Amino acid sequence: MQYFLTILLSGLLAGVMYAMVAIGFVLIYKASGVFNFAQGSMVLFAALTFVTLTEHGVPFWAAFLATVAVMIAGAVIIERLVLRPLADRSPLTLFMATLGLSFVIEGLAQLLMGTDVHQLDLGIDDLPLDIAGLQLSQFDLFASAVAIGLVVVLSVVFDRTRIGIALRAVADDVLAAQSIGIRLPVIWRIVWSVSGVVALIAGLLWGARQGVQFSLTMIVLKAMPVLIIGGFSSIAGAIVGGLLVGATESLADIYIGPLVNGAVSNWFAYILAVGFLLIRPSGLFGDRTIERV
């Protein structure tokens, strides 16, 4: 039982990391209906910018703020060069555009910062911690705390600030939002910026875990089942989906893995996602319309 709980908890903590990547997707999807395939590249680009700066002797917080500035500049450029010209094209066109964008961002990262694998040390050891007889990774706990902090900040912003309410207004009804003078380009710049910052945080946590390298972009593929399970338009869904994927993945690895002689965690999440597609295509928290009939 103790063993089971340990596995479950470490799975949940790993799931937090998936959720972080998924949240970046959800933000952009909600506010602009764009499925942003470049989210993974943004994670890589942000983390790479950050380590490159620190390796050149820039202190932690200065590097962090500089990277935030870079991500915001990136959002402004993307809005101007990609989103605005394609404003009322089909979702498929926009998806293809973000696919192209992901190659551009990765190419740029490679060009500017090379392809080496960088070690990233956030100063938190990945040591197991014994809490009430459960073996938990100190780093995972730290990552969870960061994720919880991020979610709290985002929900306060969305519920209390003008910008947050305007973003949700656009997510609910684009034309109605325009009818009261909300400017879509401004909204897009803001969500892409926020997504860029979320990507930076996710990139730092992932990068500290497995090194900052090009394979970071692959977490976009891990975020996919999370989004299918949680629903594309809900931050709560991204979190629950992430936790569910993390937990079932690590449990399956231990309890099903030996039966099939292999690492189950590589594909288990996708099987789970397909199951959800069959049973609940809109995901756990998918777009349920609020309506009075």
Add this chain to the structure above:
Amino acid sequence: MMTTAAPILAVDNVHVIYGQSILALRGITLRVNEGSIVALLGANGAGKTTTLKAISSLVRAERGRVAQGEIRFRGDIITHADAAGLVRRGIVQVLEGRRCFAHLTVEQNIVAGGYAHRPSRRVLADDLDRVYTWFPRLKQRRRTAAGLNSGGEQQMIAIGRALMTRPKLMLLDEPSMGLAPMLVEEIFEIIRNLNRREGVSFLLAEQNTGFALRYADHAYVVENGQVSAHGTAADLAARTDMASLYLGAIATD
């Protein structure tokens, strides 16, 4: 039929094309005098909504454009102005079907209407209070999700949200749609009072000819993207015996 008061809105020979080829308006011409209520009547698909959207520039959000003609607001040409800029200048459209932000609370919906002017917190709070004075019922429901309110309440939310932009001219698209006659009456009374006490001019598209003509000063009948008749509301109301000639299906209402 022309009066001497200065028009707040002048639409001249406006043609609107959606996409590459759908010609929805074929030369609409109309006037809204400062401080008046003007009704835009016509059957389904006649072009009422498109006319309003051409004025507010929201046609462009639907891949439409004004291909020909001119629109003036208080003398300034606004034919190709951007929608957000027009809201700041005092033109606001309340969309057909109310279109509240369903997941936001009633209060968040209304407050969102105030953002365009970047007001201070105090101004925003004062404006919100003013809207609640017009719609006391919304104050009681302020914390509920807008989508859970009744059709009448949602229409009030939509109008209240638009009032937050401090409009000079309000474009109302079918405010009576789907509402019981008593509620329609209530909404139109509020429109009349807003017009008299706050000096807001109205251009309202309606299929409910009876109500519209009771409250409007002037009316235009749109058919096939053109104005087929216009005059004072009283004149047009007197001609309802020949309504079938120009109002199409509405005559059977």
